[in-house]
Amino acid sequence: MSKTPEYKRILLKMSGEVLMGDQEFGLDPATVNRVADDIKESVDQGVEICVVVGAGNIFRGVSGAAQGMDRTTADYMGMLGIVINALALQNALENLDIQTRVMSAIPMSAICEPYIRRKAMRHMGKGRVVIFAAGTGNPYFTTDTAAALRASEMNCDALLKGTKVDGIYSADPQTDKSASRFDSLSYMDVLTKDLKVMDATAVSLARENNIPIVVFNIREKGNLAKVLNNNGVCTTVKN
Numbered sequence: 278m279s280k281t282p283e284y285k286r287i288l289l290k291m292s293g294e295v296l297m298g299d300q301e302f303g304l305d306p307a308t309v310n311r312v313a314d315d316i317k318e319s320v321d322q323g324v325e326i327c328v329v330v331g332a333g334n335i336f337r338g339v340s341g342a343a344q345g346m347d348r349t350t351a352d353y354m355g356m357l358g359i360v361i362n363a364l365a366l367q368n369a370l371e372n373l374d375i376q377t378r379v380m381s382a383i384p385m386s387a388i389c390e391p392y393i394r395r396k397a398m399r400h401m402g403k404g405r406v407v408i409f410a411a412g413t414g415n416p417y418f419t420t421d422t423a424a425a426l427r428a429s430e431m432n433c434d435a436l437l438k439g440t441k442v443d444g445i446y447s448a449d450p451q452t453d454k455s456a457s458r459f460d461s462l463s464y465m466d467v468l469t470k471d472l473k474v475m476d477a478t479a480v481s482l483a484r485e486n487n488i489p490i491v492v493f494n495i496r497e498k499g500n501l502a503k504v505l506n507n508n509g510v511c512t513t514v515k516n
């Protein structure tokens with residue numbers, strides 16, 4: 278029998294790479310649908326969910342800058358990539374009859390709603406899944422920072438970071454066999470040990486607003502609900 282989820286309202290952050298499945302690039306429809314299924318499972322348990330996605334499956338601002346492109350232009354291109362991912366996820370969720378709203382930090386009213394905090398709160402209160410697109414709307418900020426910002430603005434009880442590993446390790450588990458997974462860490466541990474789970478701006482913002490960061494493997498089907506029901510494998514960063 279499933280337990281009552283530990284958190285009432287969460288922000289789910291996932292990288293764009295998650296949505297490309299086993300492909301090298303772009304969106305894998307089967308993976309997008311699978312992620313939507315996972316979100317539905319938790320929505321059906323009464324969890325209020327908002328989502329921030331990245332765009333690494335479409336365009337990476339940082340690597341564009343590394344190749345000589347102006348950093349701000351590259352970052353804006355990344356933000357447009359996020360909008361593509363957000364619309365794909367909205368479509369998949371709506372196919373499952375989940376009410377969903379996409380709100381963009383950069384207004385593009387023909388495509389989705391502009392981000393208005395009070396409107397977003399109203400959507401969430403009605404049980405709609407709100408997908409925040411275009412990051413913070415500013416260059417030089419990561420989608421992790423956008424996630425910590427929106428989680429704070431939406432008064433979320435936790436920020437769940439879905440990645441390809443099942444938590445935070447003492448070293449890279451793919452290259453170092455002695456690496457061990459932490460069950461929990463403090464924000465200061467993450468910052469001072471430079472554990473690279475999220476950038477320092479995002480971790481600091483979560484810390485200031487006392488929002489736990491839960492790192493888990495989103496590539497495994499059903500894991501989101503397991504983690505929310507406190508029977509999944511993850512690392513929790515909190516005070």
Ligand code: GTP
Binds near residue numbers: 399
């Ligand atoms: P409430 O009435 O507050 O419950 O919210 P609602 O989102 O159902 O109502 P609203 O009339 O604001 O929106 C109806 C539909 O229009 C929803 O699918 C919205 O996502 C969409 N919508 C609202 N504002 C915009 C906008 O600025 N641009 C776009 N593209 N769609 C919008």
